[in-house]
Amino acid sequence: MYTATGRLDNSALLKQYSPLVRRLAHQMIAKLPANVEIDDLIQVGMIGLNDALGRFDLxxxxxxETFATQRIRGAMLDELRGSDWMSRGNRRQQREIEGAVHKLEQRLGRPPQESEIAGELGISLGDYQDILTKVRGTQLVYLEDMTGDDGSDDFLDRHVASEEANPLSLLQDHRMREALVEAIKHLPEREQYVMSMYYEHDMNLKEIAAVLGVTESRVCQLHSQSIARLRSKLRSW
Structure with missing residues (x-):
């Protein structure tokens, strides 16, 4: 597409290829934690598209489209790598909860109650619930969990960077889904309901709170605790 002066019409090309940006963003978001916003990926993807227009050499x-796809996906990956999805303090506290859950499950042979987890952490039940609300356990998989011993082969490169997943990644994803389904079956009943409504039925915290007859803050706590239990179960995956 060219302007009347014979130059590339960037505005028209941005409009033409914006669906490509949206498609790549939706492909990527499906493999990322729930707290990553699709609009943020689309925004940086459009920046990548604009960069591609300026750099393309016939x-x-x-x-x-091939060249633009690489630039768009690269811009999205750079944004994801540079984002601080959870503060270090919150991440540390969530890992402490996961460690306590793991120890108690090994010791008790069943999912521990909230009071038992609080006791293992050496804090009051109220303080424990406050932490659950603060950490808002939105990440089932942390990017650094998927990094190899040499610092390479991270989660983004293995599961997001390539549109065509390699057979090893497909197998790993299948094993992950199977392990996740099995782990959810062992959650306490109320937490199973929360996970089902949140992930399967795409309900928000306010809607789930109305169904369960509890506060939105309480649903947030149950969700965070469920994530800690699931991550504890999936450690060996």
Missing amino acids: GQGVQF
Whole structure:
């Protein structure tokens, strides 16, 4: 597309290829934690598209869509790597909860109650619930969990960077889903309800609170605790 002066019409090209940005963002968001916003990915993807328009050289022998896809996905990955999804303090507290849950499950042979987890952490039940509300356990998988011993092969590169997943990644994803389904079956009943409504039925915390007859803050606590239990179960995956 060219303007009347014979130059590339960037505005028209941005409009033409914006669906590509949205498609790549939706492909990527499906493999990321729930707290990553689709609009944020689309925004940085459009920046990547604009960058592609400025850098594209027809003489390189590649189609513009192929070139743009690489620039768009690269911009999204850079944004994800640079984002602080959870503060270090909150992440540390969530890991402490996961450690307490793991120890208690090994000792008791069943999912521990909130009061038992609080006792294992050496804090009051109220303080424990305050922590659950603060950490808002939104990440089932932390990016650093998926990093190899040498610092390479991280979660983004293995599961997000390539549109065509390799067979090993597909197998790992299948095993992960199977392990996750099995772990959810062993959650306390109320927490199973929360996870089902949140992830399967796409209900927000306010809607779930209305169904369960509790406060939205309480649903947040139950969700955070469920995430801690699931991460504890999936450690060996």
